[in-house]
Amino acid sequence: MIGKWKNNMRQWLTNQMELPADVVADLPRITMIGHIHIYIENHRGLLLFTDRELRLLLKNGQLLVKGEAFSIKTILPEEILLEGKISQVLYLEE
Amino acid sequence: MxxxxxxxxxxxxxxxxxxxxxxxxxxxxxxxxxxxxxxxxxxxxxxxxxxxxxxxxxxxxxxxxxxxxxxxxxxxxxxxxxKASWKNSGIVVGLVAFMCIVFLLSNMIWRIEITGANPAVEHTVRQQLKKIGVERGALQFVIPSPETIQRTLINNMDTVTWIGVEWRGTTLYCQVVEKKQPTQTKSNTPQHLVAKKKAVITYMFVEQGQAVVEVNDHVVPGQLLVSGFIGKEGQTEIVPARGQILGETWYKSTVVVPMKTTFYMLTGKKRETHYVRFWSWKIPFFWNHKEQFSQFEKQVDERTFRFLTWTLPIRYEKVVWREKEVAVREYSYEQAKAVAKQIARDQLKRQLPADAIIQGEKVLHEARENGKVKVEMHYQVIENIATPQPIIQGD
The missing domain is CATH 3.30.70.260 (ACT domain)
Known part of the structure; x- marks a missing residue:
């Protein structure tokens, strides 16, 4: 009940004050440069990493990145920069 | 990031x-x-x-x-x-040391070539060079510049007229022009002694020959003093006449001394700047500029460095500014006269042989005109007036 109210409140704030959603709602911010770089902020940890797949834990659900020749350029507690040939970015809801 | x-x-x-x-x-x-x-x-x-x-x-x-x-x-x-380079440092150290050694050896004197001198003079030249630190194995940037060496050598040696000093690579070339020393040989060819100047004879010492003049005689140039013919008439012998004939001779000289002279004098203050030159860039690296001089003498001393046969584009240059100032010297009439006398005396001495004696001096005339003092002097000098004249035998 309170959680839902909180979410509504956030939604309203985002709409009303024109604040970026990631700041207010604690969502991941994903920046892609073509298909070679993907930069993900606000993740909650690494779940799986192979040269064809990257799975990240988010606040709500997971993020799945598929492609080829992956390498992690940078990994920090809340940020990750992935390099490779990216073909898909998928959200997996819990 | x-x-x-x-x-x-x-x-x-x-x-x-x-x-x-x-x-x-x-x-x-x-x-x-x-x-x-x-x-x-x-x-x-x-x-x-x-x-x-x-x-x-x-x-x-x-x-x-x-x-x-x-x-x-x-x-x-x-x-x-x-860490790796520490392991390999031996090679690097060796290489650097090698370059240093080659550099040092390239800037050393390896040969001192002396031309135009006989062995004795050459030996003295070498000794003189050694005294100022120029010898085989000396580093070129430690020893004085060729001009200085040249000056020192010329000043210190009285058997040479001139020495040219020049660097060529690792060799120092010294070209010596020797003084022509008069050969002091006793001639054994028949000769007379004749007067070379107008004089009054004051002293005679005849070693060999027949004196034809006496003390207090007045002689003119070319006059026979001691004859080479000795013995009675009819049975004369011809000998080389020898002896010392001193006569009183006279000299006149005129000297003009300005009473007021303006000249530059070095004050002894100097400032130096040391430069390193790369090609045409001059970078000062040490200087002691305390003050600017309004009037100065500038002296530049440049040193080049060599590596094997190449002259490096890096040079060292020392510029010295010596302060000078205008000094005005003013003589009183008496002082100017004294100076003029002194100058006249010095001039005369330079002109006379070393064994001549100035016996008396007299001021003939002194005048003061246009701020100058003109002094005319007369000197009495005792000197050797005899000069040999060979007897050329006819028939």
Missing amino acids: KNEWVYRMSGNLRIRIVGKGLERLLNDFTRRGIYVWNVRREDESSLTCYMFLRDIRHVRAAMRKSGCKLYVLERRGVPFWL
């Missing part, structure tokens, strides 16, 4: 981690603040990545918990490079 350059400089490692739960380990690394980059999965149970050398202790702690194994594949960055 740090750039590539920072990674390169600080020590970093390329590592391989083998085991299970590698993702968990990476999460653990980030939580511990261990920075890794270029993470690449190799297969199911191994990955490679780069990490900083300074994080190694934290990594060990993380590894212990995970049960994975860590292999170091590559060591990069300045700390490792230093």
